Amino acid sequence: MNLRxxxxxxxxxxAAFSAPAAPPVPLAGDILGQVxxxxxxxxxxxxxxxxxxxxxxxxxxxxxxxGRFGFDALAPGLYSIRVILASFVPxxxxxxxxxxxxxxxxxxxxxxxxxx
Numbered sequence: 001m002n003l004r005x006x007x008x009x010x011x012x013x014x015a016a017f018s019a020p021a022a023p024p025v026p027l028a029g030d031i032l033g034q035v036x037x038x039x040x041x042x043x044x045x046x047x048x049x050x051x052x053x054x055x056x057x058x059x060x061x062x063x064x065x066x067g068r069f070g071f072d073a074l075a076p077g078l079y080s081i082r083v084i085l086a087s088f089v090p091x092x093x094x095x096x097x098x099x100x101x102x103x104x105x106x107x108x109x110x111x112x113x114x115x116x
Contacts, residue, residue, distance in 0.1 A: 027075075027076070027100045027101075028072070028073040028074055028075060028076075028100065028101075029074050029076060029098035029099055029100060029101065029102035029103065029104065030070065030071065030072045030073070030074065030098075030102070030103045030104065031050065031070070031071045031074065031079060031081065031096060031098065031104045031106065032068070032069070032070045032071075032103060032104070032105050032106070033048075033068070033069055033070070033081070033105060033106035033107065033108055034063075034066065034067045034068050034069075034106075034107055034108070035048070035063050035067045035068075035069065035083055035085070035091075035108045035109075035110060036067055036107070036108070036109050036110070037088070037109070037110055037112065038109060038110070038111055038112060040109075042063075042065075042066050042067030042068075043063060043067045043085055043088075043110060044063055044064060044065050044066075044067060045062055045063060045085065046062065046063040046067070046069075046083050046084065046085040046088075046110070047060065047061075047062060047083070047084045047085070048060065048061050048062070048063060048069040048081060048082075048083050049081070049082040049083075049084070050071050050079055050080075050081060051079060051080040051081075051082070052077060052078075052079060053077055053078040053079070055080070058071075058074075058079070059071055074098045075098070076098055076099055076100050077097075077098055078095055078096065078097055078098075079096045079098055080092065080093065080094045080095070080096065081093045081096065081106065081108070083108050083110065085110060087112060087113055087114070088110035088111060088112055088113060089110065089111045089112075089113055091108050091109070091110055091111075093106055093108065
């Protein structure tokens with residue numbers, strides 16, 4: 001191999017290793033939401049259960065100070081959410097379609113067990 005060929009290989013290899021890699025394509029989606037009572041007041045401490053299409057529990061969490069919850073990096077598919085909080089009727093959202101790189105936002109209003 002002559003000197004010119006060697007330099008050509010060095011330049012080609014340097015270019016190949018210094019080229020920026022393409023960012024990975026996100027394949028996951030998110031479900032975000034907020035839980036409020038019938039008067040629109042955010043409800044902290046509600047249990048939020050996430051189920052897959054087979055009604056298997058995938059994750060669970062609690063709402064924060066502003067009544068917000070979130071489940072990130074979910075594989076594409078159909079999910080259900082169930083929200084439970086003392087003194088309220090449990091709320092459920094079914095067939096939430098999570099697509100790659102999607103963000104599903106839910107507003108969940110809880111009804112009081114004492115309401116008429």
